[in-house]
Amino acid sequence: MNSLEEKKAFTLFGFKFGYWMLCSIEMWERLAYFTVRSVVAIYILQADDPNGLHFTAAQKGTIYGLWFIFQSLLPMVTGGYADRYGYKKIILFSVTMNIAGYVMMAYLRTYFGFTMGILVLATGTAFFKPGLQGSLAQNLTKNNSSLGWGIFYWIVNVGAMLAPPLAGFLRTGFGWKYVFLTSAAVTSLNYLMLLTFKDFESGADKTENPWQVFARTMKNIVEPRLIAWLLIMSCFWLMMYQLWDLHPNFITDWVDSSKVASTLPVPKMWLHETPRGIQVLQENLLNLNAAFIVLMMIPVSWLVRRMRTLEAMIIGMLVATGGILIAGLTQNGWYFLLGVIFFSTGEMLTGPKKNEYLGLIAPPGKKGLYLGYVNIPIGIGGFVGSKLAGYLYGHYGEKAVLAQRYLIEHTDLGKGVLSQWSGNPTELGEVLGVQRTEAMDVLTRTLNMDNVETTQLLWNTYNPHMHVWLPLAAIGIVAVVALVIFSQMAKKWTDMNA
DSSP states (O other): HHHHHHHOOOOEEEEEHHHHHHHHHHHHHHHHHHHHTTHHHHHHOTTTTSSSSSOOOHHHHHHHHHHHIIEEEEEOOOHHHHHHOHHHHHHHHHOOOHOOOOHHHHHHHHHHHHHHHHHHHHHHHHHHHHHHHHHHHHOOOOTHHHHHHHHHHHHHHHHHHHHHHHHHHHHHHHHHHHHHHHHHHHHHHHHHHHHSSSOOOOOOOSSSSSHHHHHHHHHHTTTTHHHHHHHHHHHHHHHHHHHHHTTHHHHEEEEEEEEHHHSOOGGGEEEETTEEEEEEEEHHHHHHHHHHHHHHHHHHHTTTTTTTTHHHHHHHHHHHHHHHHHHOOOBBBHHHHHHHHHHHHHHHHHHHHHHOOOOOOSSSSOOOHHHHHHTTHHHHHHHHHHHHHHHHHHHOHHHHHHHHHHHHSSGGGTTGGGGGSOOOOGOOOOSSOOEEEEEEEEHHHHHHHOHHHHHHHHHHHHHHHHHHHHHHHHHHHHHHHHHHHHHHHHHHHHTTTO
């Protein structure tokens, strides 16, 4: 038996060699991606990071919104091309684009330049997802799809779990540039991985030209059941992504993890000294999400393997929404971690099941196409959520902005200039004469308080948690109710067509 035949014959837990290679490719891609994603919110926005870009919350919202649009809406087209032209070719192209995007982000610091780097990365990821997941779907059947997607999700989170400690080590030990360059280097490993297996046949028509593929993509998306499901999930992903995209800034501004740092045997490299004492790096607090999924994903997938897909998603969405509320309405590091556990439990029920649902209802030859559609709600929800979070956090949540507000509204520095302020937070620096990067230092000196006391004063005065997280969680609740209604309608539709 030659090496190729041995690979074909190899199985582990009932899955073939190619399945495991695809999972490994996804793991390397996610390790690179989350090394950047777990900390880039700090790089873009945080006023107290001396080496960051110091963009505004609104600018961050626009950057993230465009990131979501390119990364998550393009797959509804790129999925059809993956089916038509071959999964491995699409993955090869995406790896090259991702590397280029990371290198651009490492060296371009202007708003336009950095945004272009993100869009190159997002475009590469948009080709990667349907190419990889469409290929994976060809390895799964109705009998093993629940376990197969669960294992896949588990391996993905191994990469996601390793990324935040790596990111923290790189940004604190070497500098921001090396976060992006390391991600480019890790991504390049997938060039080698693609050499280990032959491509999987999609079953799609190979005679279509690019315009015909595009037309077929647009035609299939108007299926009413699919549109309803995509709209519902858009609301949920609007809320869900804020744990990863908004909480890095919220934690850095407001959450006190000093007791977590002093109680648990946290490695020294996971900690950093701040004006509020020794804190756990935000990326390592949030990493409980990936670590808990790595620990529990396979048992959970096994437990819910016979549960109806939509029922599991409803439960998962409800639990995840509760987790967002627990994590968002507290300054206590321990309560925040409890919220992450709830959120992660909900994610384990929702994340793999969304892929499973579309993979099962996809017609033959359209696995990549339909699994490209699965990213549409992430794109729509992520775009709207990023813009909404940018507005909410920029006006009511960012500590540096609230420090400026307190100075202009409650101290002598604001006398005579308060009437000149229109309420737009971007005008505060010019009207007050105190920029975001120095606002907390000026406020602590003005009030003769330390940073801990000043932070608590701002929390009690402006209630940033209530103004930011309650509106986001309310949208999650709407999504849960809508999915309950959709589930009942889908069941009736299935019974009528049985």
